[in-house]
Amino acid sequence: MNDQTPTKAEREARLQGMGCKRKRVEDIRFTQGRGNYVDDIKLPGMLFGDFYRSPYPHARIKKLDTSRAKALPGVRAVLTAADLKPLNLHYMPTLAGDVQAVLADEKVLFQNQEVAFVIADDRYIAADAIELIDCEYEELPVLVDPSKALLPDAPILREDIVDKMVGAHGPRRHANHIFNWQVGEKDGTDEAFASAPVTVKETFYYHRTHPSPLETCQALASMDKIKGELTLYGTFQAPHVIRTVVSLISGLPEHKIHVIAPDIGGGFGNKVGAYAGYVCAVVGSIVLGKPVKWVEDRMENLSTTSFARDYHMTTELAATQDGKILAMRCYVLADHGAFDACADPSKWPAGFMNICTGSYDIPVAHLEVDGVYTNKASGGVAYRCSFRVTEAVYAIERAVEVLAQKLGMDSADLRVKNFIRRDQFPYHAALGWEYDSGDYHFAMEKAMTAVDYRGLRTEQAAKREAFKRGETREIMGIGVSFFTEIVGAGPSKNCDILGIGMFDSCEIRIHPTGSVIARMGTKSQGQGHETTYAQILATELGIPADDIMIEEGNTDTAPYGLGTYGSRSTPTAGAATAMAARKIRAKAQMIAAHLLEVHHNDLEWDVDGFQVKGLPEKRKSMKEIAWASYNQPIPNLEPGLEAVNYYDPPNMTYPFGAYFCVMDIDVDTGVFKVRRFYALDDCGTRINPMIIEGQVHGGLTEAFAVSMGQEIRYDAMGNVMGASFMDFFLPTAVETPHWETDFTETPSPHHPIGAKGVGESPHVGGVPCFSNAVNDAFSFLGTTHINMPHDAWRMWEMAEKLGLHAQANAAA
Amino acid sequence: MIPGRFEYHRPKSLPEAVALLAKLGEDARPLAGGHSLIPMMKLRMATPEHLVDLAGIADLKGIRHEGGRIVIGAMTTQAELIASADLSAALPILKETALLIADPQVRYVGTLGGNVANGDPGNDMPAVMMALDATYQLAGEKGAREVAAREFYQGAYFTALEPGEMLAAISIPVPPAGHGAAYEKLKRKIGDYATAAAAVVLTKADGRIATCAIALTNVGDTPLLAEEAAHILTGTSADAASLARAIAAAEAITEPATDGRGTAAYRTKMAGIMLERALARALARAAG
Known part of the structure; x- marks a missing residue:
């Protein structure tokens, strides 16, 4: 050479x-x-569609008159359920085996539900026409609280399926009941709890939030009536599935449907499902023979398409006095809103919630989930996580903290004591999963050393004493989380969407x-x-x-x-x-x-x-x-x-990580400062370290947002609150903490290159880490759990409840 | 999020603008920076048929001294307030407050006049103007008149402006050298309105508070002048007991709404804490 x-x-x-x-x-x-995003695409003769939406969360439509809107110059059509019914398109199938109204049929079930679709020459005319739609409603009792959904006298929401007492996931025990899903050994778990020396029980509410991608959901349908072909551009995270769904519900042969997802400005789960806007754009184009575009605005995005979470998780752990976990029991009340439109693999009504035994060697466990209807928007998507995995990890990572507190043990030590050991992989978890690989002890030790965990605890102890003496008005919290994700759905033996294996x-x-x-x-x-x-x-x-x-x-x-x-x-x-x-x-x-x-x-x-x-x-x-x-x-x-x-993957992959957060909270204002956030991720083989780091930064930022303020709230009347960026917390660069990233590398043994996936880990691990930091900060004052979101006023309220303000005033 | 139809007008002079507003009547709204009005129009909560854009009127811009007062044209942007060395020297609280409004992009377009004239209790400058005892110079078909900032605010989005009238300038008496002023604002994030905020302007003599004015932002339907609180402090050495009494008096006049920023009780307490902090900084800044 x-x-x-x-x-x-x-x-x-x-x-x-x-x-x-x-x-x-x-x-x-x-x-x-x-x-090149959907809204950048302009086709000749393109029309614009926009929705008239219900102002009421639960009401019967007494009269719907669109004649004034149709008479406005530039309006080409106004679609209502009555127009879609003959085509059998007034309802569409959901990914969860339910049906969802495309346009409200006789009654509305949540505020901002789609009632009519106006198609006009431009967006301005469409918006003007919406004002001219005359709709009369008869208000009905509103069901907001999911814990009241199954009461005998609860208002019945879904009259369309009131007689269908067996749903997609088995028997329904009430008109507002969607499913009951159980995994694990009930009797064995009950026995373990009955004889355990120590048990803890706490209900964690993981509040409703929204993925809120920068680009909202959009579609542009163009029917070529000569060729009998439909081209559909859209914000689709799963374009092939959309093509199949469109073929199934429209009757158009699948080879004559061209689905194109151009550049997409963020999805985070928001763009997995099918929405009324997609269907109406397609129908509009078929009816009018012209391209029809539909673009959601921000308030529509936040209040209608795909919320995330809304799980009430009663979580119990049984353990020995020295902190060996013996069993776990978890009961979830899942608020699915008006339709079950969760985007989960078909056989998993609560997604992979049964990963809730976490990173721990728990011999026996039982999980039960009841899904119920309420007068809220439908969804339940996996917002920057695998299906319901953020919920599962939150439940276990809060529960181990509660257990550690009861035992008087350090929570990091409790975790280490219960970790699945390296030699136990592949590990068969009590709730059915086979974890592929991991070295939790090594990762945790590396992380604890990196943040000087013992030093932080010493500092915290000193600060708590200073607080008690009245020398500071700040409390310090140390958040710990150790998560195991389950991603890469999935093997077609147990994962499908509408019957199609998830290869x-x-x-x-x-x-x-x-x-x-x-x-x-x-x-x-x-x-x-x-x-x-x-x-x-x-x-x-x-x-x-x-x-x-x-x-x-x-x-x-x-x-x-x-x-x-x-x-x-x-x-x-x-x-x-x-x-x-x-x-x-x-x-x-x-x-x-x-x-x-x-x-x-x-x-x-x-x-x-x-x-x-x-x-x-x-x-x-x-x-x-x-x-x-x-x-x-x-x-x-x-x-x-x-x-x-x-x-067709032989198994899921199981990325994991160890996160630490140090936070100071001013008890007089509730204002918090994240002093430090350290994230160690193990995603198996690392393909591009820079992209991994970017993914971790993004996932942590969304975890920060969700845990510290972001929520979609409903008032007692069923009005959706805060569905705009005025209130919905999207942190800017100013609020976002500095992220320290680190890694270990444990390849997946069954993946050809050993890679496990990383985009969602930081969100899954980050949310409990922030929440644990807040809970840890208050725990020395006697609290066991404070629900998210941990925004300033709620932290102040907790301080008020604990008498911290009266105390200070008395001292002054 | 698309506004209804409206006609757009862009007068070149103040008389032309006043004439237009008089002619078009209640269906017209003057447009300054637009950061309040245009979002309201997009939500169709405001549906003016005519927008009279004031951006083309050179006379409505600028900062000038007139005797012992500083007069600021209504169309002067927040960014221009921040950039003015003259203003920073004479009225540093204006720069301090402007820097807490929204973000740099908004401040390049948002104006002082729009901020004070819109009557939004969430806006920051009205409380500062009340604390400074500023006067608003109004222009209308019937001629010019002046209204004190302290008399201007009547309710949420309701002000002393008569139909067809508009704000031309804000006139502020320059506080004596050695005065101390501060604006403290608690907000959830950059760009947010205040959960609660407090403006303080005071002078000291012989270690005691000689004069004092206090106003609060976004804890009522209007900005609130905390006269009782200021009265309690005047003549005191700002001892702990007087401060506590003044803060309690200020909290007592608040009537905040419960919203995404917190409960009414929280926001009232935050008004007190913002006042406590603003007083501490104003006292530290004041000479004497």
């Missing part, structure tokens, strides 16, 4: 493969305002010059897929990431996949990417053997090509092999170089 020959390390660096902090290629267009896919084509296009069934909403998938391919194919184009979101060209949510892209499509690349490499090896005139077993892979074993100068690069695959006949091989893989 002469001096010009790049070294192996140089060739590897040139690939920008796995492990490289490659800059996000999509940011070139995003940072210059050159993204995912990748199709790779290598062009003659050695550059690549690869398409996936997933859909980035900001995760950076165009960057990271290319890095997996670069390493697997020996082709520089810069020569690889990643394309998603066009159902005509991309292979079928189930989309992006629940941190599933890397565990599923990321695996498919590696597997498809390996098929290509196997063929490339045969081509190289032909070119080098050796047996393929005499070749070995070397960064970016094949070389003859022991003769590194005899080699063929992938670029040369790609050319050869198009340029000459290779005996016994088809021309070209492409492959497709549909990957």
